[in-house]
Amino acid sequence: MNEPVLKIENLSVDYVSGETLVRAVDRVSLDVKPGEIVGLAGESGCGKTTLAKAILRILPPPAIITGGKIEYGGKDILEINEGELRNLRWQKISIVFQSAMNALNPVIRVGEQITDVILAHKSVSPDEAYDRARQLLEMVGIHPIHINSYSHQLSGGMRQRVCIALALALEPEIVIMDEPTTALDVIVEREILNQIKDLQARLGFSVIYITHDLAHLLQFSHRLAILYAAHIAEIAPTQELRENPLHPYTQKLMRAMPSLAQSEVKPETIPGTPPSLANPPPGCRFHPRCDRAIEICRREKPPLVEKATNHLVACHLVS
Amino acid sequence: MKANSQETTASVWVEAIRKDRKATAGAIIIGIFLLIAIAGPFFVGDPHEPVGIPLQPPSRSHLLGTTGQGQDVLAQVVVGTRMSLAIGFCVGIIVVMVGALIGITAGFFGGWVDSVLSLLINVFLVIPGLPLAIVIAAYLPSGPLTLGLVLVITGWAWNARVLRAQTLSVRRRDFVAAAVVTGESTLRIVSREILPTMTSLIVAQIIGSTVYAIGAQVGLEFLGLGDVATVTWGTNLYWAQNDSALLMGAWWTFVPTGLCIALVGFGLTMLNSGFDEITNPHLRLERVWRAFLGGLGRLPEPSTPVVRIAE
Amino acid sequence: MRYILRRLGFYLVAAWAAVTLNFFLPRLMPGDPATALFARFRGQLSPEAMEALRETFGLTEAPLVKQYLTYLGHILRGDMGISVAYFPSEVSGVIATGLLWTILIAGTAVVVSFAIGTTLGIIAASRRGSWLDNVMPSVLIFVGSFPYFWLAMVVLFIMGFTLRWFPLGHAYSDNLTPSLSLEFISSVLTHAFLPVATVVVATLGGWLLSMRNNMVSVLGSDYVNLAKAKGLKPARVIMRYAARNALLPSVTGFGMALGYILGGSLLTEIVFSYPGQGYLLVQAVRNQDYPLMQGIFLMITLAVLGANLIIDVVYLWLDPRTREIGR
Numbered sequence: 001m002n003e004p005v006l007k008i009e010n011l012s013v014d015y016v017s018g019e020t021l022v023r024a025v026d027r028v029s030l031d032v033k034p035g036e037i038v039g040l041a042g043e044s045g046c047g048k049t050t051l052a053k054a055i056l057r058i059l060p061p062p063a064i065i066t067g068g069k070i071e072y073g074g075k076d077i078l079e080i081n082e083g084e085l086r087n088l089r090w091q092k093i094s095i096v097f098q099s100a101m102n103a104l105n106p107v108i109r110v111g112e113q114i115t116d117v118i119l120a121h122k123s124v125s126p127d128e129a130y131d132r133a134r135q136l137l138e139m140v141g142i143h144p145i146h147i148n149s150y151s152h153q154l155s156g157g158m159r160q161r162v163c164i165a166l167a168l169a170l171e172p173e174i175v176i177m178d179e180p181t182t183a184l185d186v187i188v189e190r191e192i193l194n195q196i197k198d199l200q201a202r203l204g205f206s207v208i209y210i211t212h213d214l215a216h217l218l219q220f221s222h223r224l225a226i227l228y229a230a231h232i233a234e235i236a237p238t239q240e241l242r243e244n245p246l247h248p249y250t251q252k253l254m255r256a257m258p259s260l261a262q263s264e265v266k267p268e269t270i271p272g273t274p275p276s277l278a279n280p281p282p283g284c285r286f287h288p289r290c291d292r293a294i295e296i297c298r299r300e301k302p303p304l305v306e307k308a309t310n311h312l313v314a315c316h317l318v319s
Numbered sequence: 320m321k322a323n324s325q326e327t328t329a330s331v332w333v334e335a336i337r338k339d340r341k342a343t344a345g346a347i348i349i350g351i352f353l354l355i356a357i358a359g360p361f362f363v364g365d366p367h368e369p370v371g372i373p374l375q376p377p378s379r380s381h382l383l384g385t386t387g388q389g390q391d392v393l394a395q396v397v398v399g400t401r402m403s404l405a406i407g408f409c410v411g412i413i414v415v416m417v418g419a420l421i422g423i424t425a426g427f428f429g430g431w432v433d434s435v436l437s438l439l440i441n442v443f444l445v446i447p448g449l450p451l452a453i454v455i456a457a458y459l460p461s462g463p464l465t466l467g468l469v470l471v472i473t474g475w476a477w478n479a480r481v482l483r484a485q486t487l488s489v490r491r492r493d494f495v496a497a498a499v500v501t502g503e504s505t506l507r508i509v510s511r512e513i514l515p516t517m518t519s520l521i522v523a524q525i526i527g528s529t530v531y532a533i534g535a536q537v538g539l540e541f542l543g544l545g546d547v548a549t550v551t552w553g554t555n556l557y558w559a560q561n562d563s564a565l566l567m568g569a570w571w572t573f574v575p576t577g578l579c580i581a582l583v584g585f586g587l588t589m590l591n592s593g594f595d596e597i598t599n600p601h602l603r604l605e606r607v608w609r610a611f612l613g614g615l616g617r618l619p620e621p622s623t624p625v626v627r628i629a630e
Numbered sequence: 631m632r633y634i635l636r637r638l639g640f641y642l643v644a645a646w647a648a649v650t651l652n653f654f655l656p657r658l659m660p661g662d663p664a665t666a667l668f669a670r671f672r673g674q675l676s677p678e679a680m681e682a683l684r685e686t687f688g689l690t691e692a693p694l695v696k697q698y699l700t701y702l703g704h705i706l707r708g709d710m711g712i713s714v715a716y717f718p719s720e721v722s723g724v725i726a727t728g729l730l731w732t733i734l735i736a737g738t739a740v741v742v743s744f745a746i747g748t749t750l751g752i753i754a755a756s757r758r759g760s761w762l763d764n765v766m767p768s769v770l771i772f773v774g775s776f777p778y779f780w781l782a783m784v785v786l787f788i789m790g791f792t793l794r795w796f797p798l799g800h801a802y803s804d805n806l807t808p809s810l811s812l813e814f815i816s817s818v819l820t821h822a823f824l825p826v827a828t829v830v831v832a833t834l835g836g837w838l839l840s841m842r843n844n845m846v847s848v849l850g851s852d853y854v855n856l857a858k859a860k861g862l863k864p865a866r867v868i869m870r871y872a873a874r875n876a877l878l879p880s881v882t883g884f885g886m887a888l889g890y891i892l893g894g895s896l897l898t899e900i901v902f903s904y905p906g907q908g909y910l911l912v913q914a915v916r917n918q919d920y921p922l923m924q925g926i927f928l929m930i931t932l933a934v935l936g937a938n939l940i941i942d943v944v945y946l947w948l949d950p951r952t953r954e955i956g957r
């Protein structure tokens with residue numbers, strides 16, 4: 001019953017940089033179950049966007065996928081041809097980009113950008129497609145009059161909603177949301193988050209929700225993956241992770257979170273900066289910033305092991 | 320210390336040219352022509368001297384035949400190389416210097432200074448260069464100086480425009496803003512903070528402007544606006560046209576010169592091809608990506624390619 | 631349309647700058663302008679022609695400001711003085727005869743070259759690694775490195791002189807009179823073919839390369855990758871989402887290249903003895919016909935400014951963002 005709809009196994013993605021390769025996603029495994037919201041959190045530059053775009057194979061040069069499997073509907077997305085890819089894209093898996101500003105084409109009307117995907121995949125008339133587009137806009141709280149607008153005529157929040165409406169146009173099974181609320185103010189952010197939650201509950205699609213803000217994810221994801229420097233550090237059901245974070249990095253992230261309940265306690269910051277992916281440290285990638293690092297952390301890469309049911313962690317201290 | 324850092328920049332350039340096949344080819348072509356310009360004239364006779372029957376086709380005694388005045392075409396081409404390249408490179412450098420002065424001033428000071436200078440730049444960009452050059456040159460005594468002057472007047476605006484835009488973007492960066500706040504002198508900020516970020520661009524512009532200068536110079540001379548008594552590529556073509564070489568079927572009087580002009584222009588453009596990547600970083604990303612796939616015997620694909628090398 | 635008005639204002643400033651340049655150039659000559667100018671023509675020209683010349687330049691005893699205003703007045707009335715080479719014809723009349731031919735050649739060449747080059751650029755960028763992408767740009771850049779007029783000489787030599795496929799010069803057969811007959815039109819077309827083709831071939835590479843480079847950068851943008859993610863047909867992604875946007879910088883470049891290409895096209899006319907502005911220009915240079923030279927300069931400048939205005943309107947239509955400016 002609860003078989004995953006999407007299974008990512010040991011996925012690696014590299015950027016060609018001069019004569020070397022920079023690995024931005026390193027042997028990442030992650031699965032998504034029907035109707036599940038999977039959170040993916042990590043600092044800026046840890047490879048979240050790279051992972052998201054790799055799933056649809058839309059990473060532009062100089063990216064290449066260097067290994068792994070992405071299973072969907074009994075097939076490996078990394079092995080199928082262009083035609084099969086086109087069928088899968090948007091009908092089965094859609095994506096909301098990090099920056100709505102850049103994601104919408106500035107010289108094409110919003111309406112056309114929504115209807116063209118409907119017309120490309122469904123046998124409907126242009127009029128029907130436009131009706132559907134209007135419905136979609138209304139669904140995300142935008143007046144249908146904006147169907148004739150260009151993206152520069154919309155506010156940041158409206159653009160982001162258009163992108164969400166667009167992602168839901170074909171009622172896909174999985175929606176990847178890459179920081180859909182960055183660059184928005186807190187109030188709009190909250191509104192949009194609630195909207196996503198409602199829509200998800202109503203339509204039942206699965207979500208891969210990417211953010212660097214753990215607080216959001218703790219509130220509404222079912223499961224959470226913590227990414228650190230291209231590696232998965234920890235994956236667990238949200239409840240479990242909140243109560244029992246095992247990886248030192250996760251623990252620090254939690255403590256770095258500004259908590260509304262105890263506003264007098266100043267959130268801690270994590271000392272140091274994330275390592276450069278072009279030149280990562282040996283052993284555990286977190287060890288230079290980890291105050292509990294021991295000898296083995298400097299030498300050996302910790303494997304991802306299951307510590308409790310569905311709770312996986314990659315840390316020498318835990319095993 | 321100082322010399323050392325300059326040495327490293329030079330070696331960076333050499334490295335960049337060597338890595339790019341097109342740039343290497345361009346550098347070789349330009350190298351050969353520089354050699355011809357410097358040493359060539361010592362190996363050929365006087366290009367003015369009538370040495371044979373006019374309009375003789377290429378033969379053993381005159382490898383490229385003779386002109387309508389019975390001069391040796393080879394000698395004219397070789398001697399012309401020197402003058403044309405000299406004017407081309409000098410004008411190329413001066414044009415960029417003028418463009419840099421105006422463009423950087425506009426971009427750095429902003430405000431009304433920028434408004435006025437931008438207007439000037441845009442006016443000069445939109446006024447057609449060749450007719451303007453002709454009008455100016457016609458009033459001045461013909462010769463290399465006049466030629467250089469009109470080429471600078473009609474050629475600086477493009478460089479100014481690009482450098483102004485570049486200055487504007489550098490100006491916004493933190494380290495420049497910081498220098499401005501700490502009250503460093505303008506000259507110092509420009510020479511220490513801004514210019515170093517633009518060296519590649521400026522070199523690219525000098526090369527591009529040289530291409531322009533050679534082309535425009537040839538055009539003006541062809542019209543008879545140069546000093547028709549000096550031997551340059553442009554005057555060679557002027558005389559070919561004037562002597563109705565075409566109607567006499569004397570292709571050898573204009574084909575070699577034209578080939579030289581094209582080879583130099585092509586060589587400079589190829590040398591510059593790597594510089595496109597400075598203004599458009601996507602080009603570099605695309606190139607390294609493609610080179611990598613090519614190394615694995617793969618062709619670029621529309622979807623992110625899968626190359627299983629991590630397993 | 632605030633945007634168009636602003637551009638119009640700019641072109642007026644540019645036109646004024648060109649006129650002013652025209653006025654001051656003769657006065658910037660070393661020495662006393664009037665004497666220097668007239669010294670050249672003494673003996674060659676009749677006293678009436680000299681007087682006309684003086685009149686044209688407003689080189690009178692009046693103060694400079696007054697001279698300038700007189701000059702401006704003349705230009706505004708379309709009076710550019712009397713030609714020396716074609717004395718006693720008016721410069722405006724002499725220019726008018728050649729203007730259409732120049733616009734025919736240069737206009738056709740520029741539009742055709744832009745259309746073909748841009749299309750090739752789109753194909754090159756979308757067929758990465760094909761010969762069109764690898765070899766074609768370099769070949770065309772090489773061809774484009776020749777001076778236009780030199781290409782014209784070679785083309786004329788081979789296709790006209792040796793093979794006799796095309797006429798050797800002029801705009802139409804000498805034994806025809808201009809009319810709307812099929813015979814006349816086909817004669818015009820065969821005469822225009824080589825000059826146009828030369829300019830097209832010489833400028834193709836530039837358009838190809840700039841469009842290809844624009845495409846490469848647009849293809850890396852988020853909105854194109856989103857269009858891919860949407861599972862649209864590749865042709866739609868390329869044409870509607872990428873090429874449409876990549877075209878914008880090329881259109882801007884088109885306006886700026888216009889003057890340059892026109893210059894090359896003038897020289898091409900000379901080789902083909904084509905009766906346009908280029909041909910007049912040589913006559914003017916040979917005869918030191920300053921009024922004619924300056925008239926041609928003004929006329930060509932105005933034509934380029936007009937063409938730029940048209941391009942601005944096209945740009946406005948292509949890029950909805952410009953429509954908002956100043957609203």
Ligand SMILES: Nc1ncnc2c1ncn2[C@@H]1O[C@H](COP(=O)(O)OP(=O)(O)OP(=O)(O)O)[C@@H](O)[C@H]1O
Nearest residue numbers: 015017022024043044045046047048049050062277
């Ligand atoms: N073209 C490229 N060449 C080399 N490295 C790149 C390239 N593009 C991205 N990277 C590297 O890949 C890593 C992952 O980038 P990615 O955009 O996936 O990060 P992210 O987690 O989404 O960050 P953010 O939170 O800032 O969006 C970064 O460290 C970045 O430096």
Ligand SMILES: [Mg+2]
Nearest residue numbers: 048049050098
């Ligand atoms: Mg990101």
